[in-house]
Amino acid sequence: MDWGEELKTLRVRRGEKRQVRMAEAGLDVALVMTPVNLYYLAGTAQKAVLLIPSEGEPRLYVFRSWERAKEEAAFKCIEANGLNNVVEELEELKPKLIGLEEDTIPVRVYKRFLKVGAEVGDVAYLVMELRQVKDHLEIELLRRAAEQCDKALSSVKDVLKEGVSEVEVAARLELELRKAGHDGYLDMRSWGDHMPNIVVLSPSSLKPSRLSSVSVGPGLSSACPVGSGGRRLKRGDVVWIDVSGRFQGYTSDVTRTFVLGKADKKVEEAFNAVHEIYRRALSKVRAGVKGSEVYMEA
Structure with a gap:
């Protein structure tokens, strides 16, 4: 299956629902910049601003890379040198209310759009509402992401051994994820947060950290206080393994608990x-x- 073309068709079909929600919120124009939302709505995570009017076709102002965005995006791509191009179109449209992703947009960029003279509202929650409901194609992508986790976890019996460190187990399982088609990293929506694809923890590694989770592990340093540590596994250890699959931008999360030896x-x-x-x-x-x-x- 050509996932790219299938997803392009899906994004075009989302247009009517998206614009109905904008009208209900009173938005004349929505601007989307966050990579994960750009990918969901436009089909590309290139550095760009997606301008969505309440009526008519969206336009994607691309800062980098325009050539790649043209291949990936579901909408018209306009090569832009910076935000000035977006501001110029806003000044022509004369919107009364502009929707911005207020939970992630940099303050400097937010202030730049304020100079247009329109009122500003939040569009992030509208995008999140759209993303809550998955269609048959998205469900299939999530299933593929979950299958990656299954493949990685099926190799636990070969790598979970006494004397091996948590981070070594995580690295071996990461290899299996990548071989199964994992995109390579996870997107965290919250500002400044990051998370490894694999977290392997044993009893003395259960430490809280900045993420909203029971435990995310010590990490390898205080600079990156999330993930597996260097502790070596011992017989009798209860080992907690969290695996995140990711296929075509869609993520699954599977956690399993193992015992090295007898519980x-x-x-x-x-x-x-x-x-x-x-x-x-x-x-x-x-x-x-x-x-x-x-x-x-x-």
Whole structure:
């Protein structure tokens, strides 16, 4: 399957829904710059601004690389030297309300668009609402990303050995992910956050860090305080492995727990307790139920 062409068609079809949501929010123009949102809406993550009017076709102002964006994007690409080109079109359109990604846009860029004289609103939540609902093609891409995790985890029995360090296990599993077609990195929407594709942790490595997670590990230094450390595995260790697949920009996340050797009684009791919590939460999952209700059941 030509995923690029299929995704281009999908992005064009999203146009009507996108513009309906803009009209409901009272936006005359939306400007999208965040790479992950650019990819979702336009099909390219090149350095650019996607200008979406409430009526008519979107335009992609590309700073770098225009040649590549032309090949990838679903919309007209305009070679631009900087934000001045975008500002000039805004001045011609004379919008009353411009939508910007207020959760990620740099202040300097935000102030530049304020000079147009229009009011500014947030478009980030509208894009997030669009992204919440997946169609059949997106579900297939997510399935492919999950398959990458399965392939990586199937090699755990060959790499999880006494005396091997956490980071060595992570590196071996990373290789399996890349061989399975992983894009190579993860996109984190929150400002300044980053996360490895593989995190392997053992008992003394369970440390909190800046990400909203029970544990993300110590990392290899305080400069990058996320991920596996250098601790070497011992017999009896409970090893926690978090794997993130990524295919054509779509991400899956699979976590599994292993024991090096035989689990002791406390580990078995903890597993049984967590399994019961999972069973109860799963019994609440059905159409129309809020995620918060499932959480409270757990």
